[in-house]
Amino acid sequence: MESKNNHCVILAGGTGARLWPISTSQKPKQFLDLLGTGKTLIQLAYQRASRVFPKENIWIVTLDKYKELVNKQLPEVHSTNLLLEPFQRNTASSMAYASHKIHHTQGDANIVFTPSDHMITDEFLFKQEIENALDFVNQNDVILTIGIKPTRIETEYGYVQVDEKIKYKNISNLYQVKTFTEKPSRDMAKIFIESEEFYWNSGIYITTTNSIIEGFAKYLSDIHNLFLSGRHNLSTENEPYFIRKVYAECPNISIDYGIMEKAQNVYTLISELGWSDLGSWNSFQENFSKDEDHNVKNSDLILTYQSENSIIQLPKNRKAIIQGLDNFIVVETDDILLVCKKDQEHLLRQFNTDMKLLEEQKEVVH
Numbered sequence: 001m002e003s004k005n006n007h008c009v010i011l012a013g014g015t016g017a018r019l020w021p022i023s024t025s026q027k028p029k030q031f032l033d034l035l036g037t038g039k040t041l042i043q044l045a046y047q048r049a050s051r052v053f054p055k056e057n058i059w060i061v062t063l064d065k066y067k068e069l070v071n072k073q074l075p076e077v078h079s080t081n082l083l084l085e086p087f088q089r090n091t092a093s094s095m096a097y098a099s100h101k102i103h104h105t106q107g108d109a110n111i112v113f114t115p116s117d118h119m120i121t122d123e124f125l126f127k128q129e130i131e132n133a134l135d136f137v138n139q140n141d142v143i144l145t146i147g148i149k150p151t152r153i154e155t156e157y158g159y160v161q162v163d164e165k166i167k168y169k170n171i172s173n174l175y176q177v178k179t180f181t182e183k184p185s186r187d188m189a190k191i192f193i194e195s196e197e198f199y200w201n202s203g204i205y206i207t208t209t210n211s212i213i214e215g216f217a218k219y220l221s222d223i224h225n226l227f228l229s230g231r232h233n234l235s236t237e238n239e240p241y242f243i244r245k246v247y248a249e250c251p252n253i254s255i256d257y258g259i260m261e262k263a264q265n266v267y268t269l270i271s272e273l274g275w276s277d278l279g280s281w282n283s284f285q286e287n288f289s290k291d292e293d294h295n296v297k298n299s300d301l302i303l304t305y306q307s308e309n310s311i312i313q314l315p316k317n318r319k320a321i322i323q324g325l326d327n328f329i330v331v332e333t334d335d336i337l338l339v340c341k342k343d344q345e346h347l348l349r350q351f352n353t354d355m356k357l358l359e360e361q362k363e364v365v366h
Helices: 041-050 064-073 089-107 122-137 186-195 207-221 221-228 239-247 255-260 281-286 342-365
Strands: 006-011 058-063 082-085 111-116 143-150 156-164 176-182 198-208 264-268 303-306 311-312 320-323 328-332 337-341
Touching: 006 041, 041 058, 041 064, 041 111, 041 122, 058 064, 058 089, 058 342, 064 082, 082 089, 082 122, 082 239, 089 111, 089 221, 089 239, 089 255, 089 328, 122 143, 122 198, 122 264, 143 156, 143 255, 156 186, 156 264, 176 198, 176 255, 186 198, 198 207, 198 255, 198 264, 198 281, 207 221, 207 255, 221 239, 281 311, 281 342, 328 342, 337 342
Parallel strands: 006 058, 006 111, 058 082, 143 264, 303 320, 311 328
Antiparallel strands: 111 198, 143 198, 156 176, 156 198, 176 264, 328 337
């Protein structure tokens, strides 16, 4: 299996709304150094990909408004490998765009879709799993996911229910998927975890351009036909105009709802990558070191008293004394202070919307 036939698509168009106010629509979490490594999440995603794929086969799909952020943080990415979306239309459109682009220029190819904003601590195992996955999809008409053992009841993830174990070469963690369920209710997620048959879907998909395009043709024919109708415009000067026209008509749907819940040729590799999507403040807390009272603080200048199970993230060099908080989120940025109960973090989108309205009203007054 030649490396030139393997491609990686880094999906980088999300706005990271559930980590507001640190993550904003102007600079979402993939462009932030959330792990304190000196590198942003998208830089880490590119670094992982570059250990498996040649530079010319790594693609970035992102919103047009993030073009300068990508250019600044990933100057090694050539402009031809940067696929710019005019509007946010969720993962189905992003993956259709990349699939048709690669298929149009390369023919059938093996392809890995990976989010730009996730944490993976075992990068050696990641490389090994991706290489095994590429080998498997190269020989089989399948869509393969990487599954993660659940550590809590989570309603924001997709779940894969495993069926029989598949024997393929020396791969020992490969299963056929019985069912795929995206974002179940809390009661259903509890049942899933107690059954021990379900795993989280990491959002990493490995397949071939032929297999994924066939999936679009079968289950998301409206999106498929839009791209197919003018595919000859790809890799020409007409591409931006064509993509704008396509995206204006594309439905806003994820690949999970659109294809994965319906497809019959889904398989999964169950792996312990040290994975987190860092998609919420609760998942943020789970993956960072805590003090003796289970608080996650980003500075030694923050003193806590009778406070526990809280997340406190303040600007560098900010001194603070926090007393009497239990299960709270306290986040300060340059222009916003958020104090919110952890079990109410689902209200963050509303808080963000209300703050924008307040800012707009102030501008009108002035």
